[in-house]
Amino acid sequence: MFRTHRGAALAGLIVAMTALSYIAALAVAAATGLREGLPINPFETALALALLPSVAFALSIEALAVGWARSSLRKLLVGGSASSLNDIAYVALYLTGIGRIIGIVGLLGAGLWLEHHVSAGAGLSIAGAWPLWLAVPALYLWGSFWGYWEHRFEHSRWMWSLHASHHSAEEFNVLNVVRSHPIEWALNDVANLLVPASLGFSPEAIAVTGAIFIFQTPLLHSNWTGLAWLERFGVITPAGHRLHHGVEARFHDRNFGEALNIWDRLFGTYAAPGPDIDAVKIGVDAPAGRHNTLDPFREIWLQTLDWLTAVRREAAAALTPAARRAGSLPSHAQCPAGDGRE
Secondary structure (H helix, E strand, C coil): CHHHHHHHHHHHHHHHHHHHHHHHHHHHHHHHHCCCCCCCCHHHHHHHHHHHHHHHHHHHHHHHHHCHHHCHHHHHHCCCCHHHHHHHHHHHHHHHCHHHHHHHHHCCCHHHHHHHHHHCCCCCCCCCCCCHHHHHHHHHHHHHHHHHHHHHHHCECCCHHHHHHHHCCCCCCHHHHHCCCHHHHHHHHHHHHHHHHCCCCCHHHHHHHHHHHHHHHHHHCCCCHHHHHHHHHCECCHHHHHHHCECCHHHCCCCCCCCECHHHHHHCCCCCCCCCHHHCCECCCCCCCCCCCCCHHHHHHHHHHHHHHHHHHHHHHHCCHHHHHHCCCCEHHHCCCCCCCC
């Protein structure tokens, strides 16, 4: 009887949280993403409309699947750790638009300039006339391919100082999906528009596919590791993604896929999660003050300085004859001490 009542209560929670978050999402979209007179990024519109509902849905369905004791809701609401509280802080940065402002300033407006020109019609027109039933699956596959390589680049020494912010979560909860450095947010915004626009996918196809990705991604950071059996069918699950976040060196540079694991399998970076996946420790080894300090502005400033230092160092190294002959981007696992996960 108790389980029946608990299931009914959680089912009601799913409906209530999703409905309320849709209302909040519409308000956020109206305030930030749909301003008259500015070019509209259809992926950003999908993000504004779908992120909050997808997080609410993931929080609720995870609690229903794994129980209250293991749920993200419990971690966030009861005795929240510094890691969980930091996730809440990053959500606040997103909702208020402060994070986007930091990203725009950090890139000196280059991201907005690129978005404007892509929105104005840059790219090919191969897929522009495709019906949605064809365009959406094609874009999902195309986006997962480029997302794989984008994620691999984020783990290079050029970008790891920023991407480490996401990996700094010390416990999995659904809000991890929003934990990213604002400059990385801004770069991802450009990529998320440039990739589909490169083949001329319609704004409708971009928005629909974006919403699918956005509903899938929060679940990857949930504790629903029981979905691991889906890995054999080419789908990334919370178990496979937790392995990607593992601190131990054997987990580094594995499972870059954020939607499908077929590209990891094809390019030799896939690792299947084992039965002990829930015991895998996640997080980063980094200098003090960079992560989970409950002072996100100071963290972002220090991470930005680390990133600028890394870019200068890698650019200088790339100009040397030895680096040009090597012709490859080293991974974060090979970063100098204090720059990555050693």
